[in-house]
Amino acid sequence: MDFSIIINEYQFYLEGIWTTFWLVSFSLLLGLLIAIPAGILHSSEKWWIKGPIWLYMYFFRGTPLLIQLFIIYYGAAQFELLRESWLWEYFQEAWFCALLAFTLNTGAYTAEIVRGVIGNMPKGELEAAKAYGMSAWQILRRITLPNSLRRALPAYSNEVIFMIHGSAIAGVVTIVDITGAARVVNARYYAPFEAYLAAGLLYMCLTFSVIYIFRQWEKRYLES
Amino acid sequence: MHELLNYQGILFAGAWLTLQVALLSLLLALTLGLLGALAKLSHSTCLKGIATLYTTIIRGIPDLILMLLIFFGGQMLINDLSYNLNEWLNQFVTRFDPAHEWYSFLPDYIDISPYFAGIMTIGFIFGAYMAETFRGAYLSVEKGQLEAATAYGMSKYKIFVRVMFPQMMRHALPGIGNNWLVLLKTTSLVSIIGLQDMVKIAGDASGSTQQPFTFYFAVALIFLLFTSISTTFLKWAERKYTIKTR
Numbered sequence: 001m002d003f004s005i006i007i008n009e010y011q012f013y014l015e016g017i018w019t020t021f022w023l024v025s026f027s028l029l030l031g032l033l034i035a036i037p038a039g040i041l042h043s044s045e046k047w048w049i050k051g052p053i054w055l056y057m058y059f060f061r062g063t064p065l066l067i068q069l070f071i072i073y074y075g076a077a078q079f080e081l082l083r084e085s086w087l088w089e090y091f092q093e094a095w096f097c098a099l100l101a102f103t104l105n106t107g108a109y110t111a112e113i114v115r116g117v118i119g120n121m122p123k124g125e126l127e128a129a130k131a132y133g134m135s136a137w138q139i140l141r142r143i144t145l146p147n148s149l150r151r152a153l154p155a156y157s158n159e160v161i162f163m164i165h166g167s168a169i170a171g172v173v174t175i176v177d178i179t180g181a182a183r184v185v186n187a188r189y190y191a192p193f194e195a196y197l198a199a200g201l202l203y204m205c206l207t208f209s210v211i212y213i214f215r216q217w218e219k220r221y222l223e224s
Numbered sequence: 225m226h227e228l229l230n231y232q233g234i235l236f237a238g239a240w241l242t243l244q245v246a247l248l249s250l251l252l253a254l255t256l257g258l259l260g261a262l263a264k265l266s267h268s269t270c271l272k273g274i275a276t277l278y279t280t281i282i283r284g285i286p287d288l289i290l291m292l293l294i295f296f297g298g299q300m301l302i303n304d305l306s307y308n309l310n311e312w313l314n315q316f317v318t319r320f321d322p323a324h325e326w327y328s329f330l331p332d333y334i335d336i337s338p339y340f341a342g343i344m345t346i347g348f349i350f351g352a353y354m355a356e357t358f359r360g361a362y363l364s365v366e367k368g369q370l371e372a373a374t375a376y377g378m379s380k381y382k383i384f385v386r387v388m389f390p391q392m393m394r395h396a397l398p399g400i401g402n403n404w405l406v407l408l409k410t411t412s413l414v415s416i417i418g419l420q421d422m423v424k425i426a427g428d429a430s431g432s433t434q435q436p437f438t439f440y441f442a443v444a445l446i447f448l449l450f451t452s453i454s455t456t457f458l459k460w461a462e463r464k465y466t467i468k469t470r
Binding site for chain 1: 281283290301409411412426430435436438448452
C-alpha cells in the first residue's frame with residue numbers, strides 16, 4: 001500500500017472537494033426553493049395544483065437518483081427540438097445535468113419533509129393567529145413557516161447527508177468531484193484501494209462536519 | 225417505441241437481476257442488522273465498540289465509494305494476501321524439504337464477481353441502518369414483559385425468541401420498510417461495477433438504438449413499479465400488525 005500517491009496528487013482531491021461542495025450546496029439551495037412552495041401547495045384543494053406536485057414528488061422519490069441523472073444527461077440528446085434550442089448548450093455540460101438532477105431530487109424529498117411538518121402544526125397556534133385577524137398569507141409567513149421550518153431541522157439534516165452521499169454519482173458522468181478525483185487517480189496509478197479509501201475519508205469528514213453544524217443549530221433553535 | 229419491444233426480454237431479465245440483488249442484500253442486511261443491534265445493546269465494551277465503529281463508518285461514506293472500494297480494492301487486497309500467503313507457505317516447506325517445487329496452495333487469482341460484490345456491499349451498508357432500527361425497536365419493548373418472562377423461568381434464548389423478537393419486529397416494521405425502499409433504489413449502482421442489471425442493459429440498448437431517453441425512462445418506470453408495490457404491501461402489513469398490538 002502506497003499512500004504517497006494521494007499526497008502527490010492532492011490537487012485532484014482538492015478540486016474534487018470544491019466541486020462536491022458547490023454542487024451539493026447549490027442543489028440544496030435550489031431544491032429548497034422548489035420544496036417550500038411544493039410542500040405548502042401539496043395540501044391545496046385544486047386538483048390542477050395538487051396533481052402535478054403529487055406526480056413530481058412521486059416520480060422523484062420513487063426512482064433512483066442515478067436513473068434521474070442518466071435520463072437528463074444521456075436522454076436529453078434524443079430530442080431534436082432541444083438539441084436545436086439554446087438550452088442545448090447547457091444540457092451538453094455534465095455539471096448542469098448533475099445540478100438539475102440533484103436539485104429536482106432533493107426538491108422532492110424536502111417537499112415531503114415540509115409537507116409533514118406543516119401538517120403537524122399545533123392547531124392552537126393557528127387558531128390564535130386567526131383570532132388575531134391575520135390573513136392566510138400572514139399566518140403562513142409569521143406562524144406556520146418559522147415554526148415548522150424549525151421542526152424540520154432534524155429530518156432536513158438527514159436529507160443533506162443523503163445528498164452529499166448521493167452526489168458521489170456525479171463522478172460517473174465525467175465530473176471531477178471527490179469520486180471523480182478518485183477515479184482519475186485510480187486510472188493513472190491503478191491503486192484502487194488507496195484512491196477510493198482517500199475519497200471515503202474525505203466524504204466522512206464532510207458528513208461529520210455537516211452533522212456537527214446541524215447539531216449546533218438544533219441546540220440553538222429547538223431546545224430553547 | 226417498437227425498439228423497446230425488441231429489448232423487452234433482456235430488459236425484464238435485467239429487472240429480475242435487480243430484484244435478486246435487492247432481496248439477497250436485504251437478507252444480509254437484516255442478519256447484520258440484528259447482530260449489530262445485539263452487539264450495541266450487549267454489556268461487552270468490545271462488541272459495543274465494534275458495532276459503533278461499523279455504523280459510524282457506514283453512515284459517513286457514500287454507498288458508491290464503498291462499492292468501488294470493496295469491488296476493486298477488496299479484490300486487490302485479497303489477491304495480495306493470497307500471494308503473500310503462498311510465498312510464505314512455500315518458503316516454510318522449502319526449509320524442511322529443499323527439493324520442494326513452488327506450488328500455489330491458495331488460488332493464484334481470486335476474482336470477485338460484481339454480483340457477489342454488489343450484494344455484499346449493499347447488504348453491509350444497510351446492515352448498519354437496520355442495526356439502528358432494531359436497536360430502537362428493542363428499546364421500545366416494555367421492560368415488564370421481559371421481567372414476566374424471566375419470572376416464568378424462561379432461559380435468555382427463549383425470552384428472545386418468544387417475547388422479545390415478535391414484539392420487536394412489530395416496532396421495527398416501519399423502519400425496515402423505509403430501509404427497503406432506499407435499498408431498492410441503491411441497487412441501481414451495481415451497474416457501475418459492471419453487473420448486467422436493467423440500468424446497464426438500458427445503457428447498452430440506448431447506445432445501439434440512439435434512444436437513451438426511452439430506455440432510461442422505461443427503467444425508471446420499472447423502479448417506480450417496484451417501489452409502489454413495496455409501499456402498498458408495507459402499508460397493508462403495518463395496518464395488519466398494529467391492530468394486533470392494541
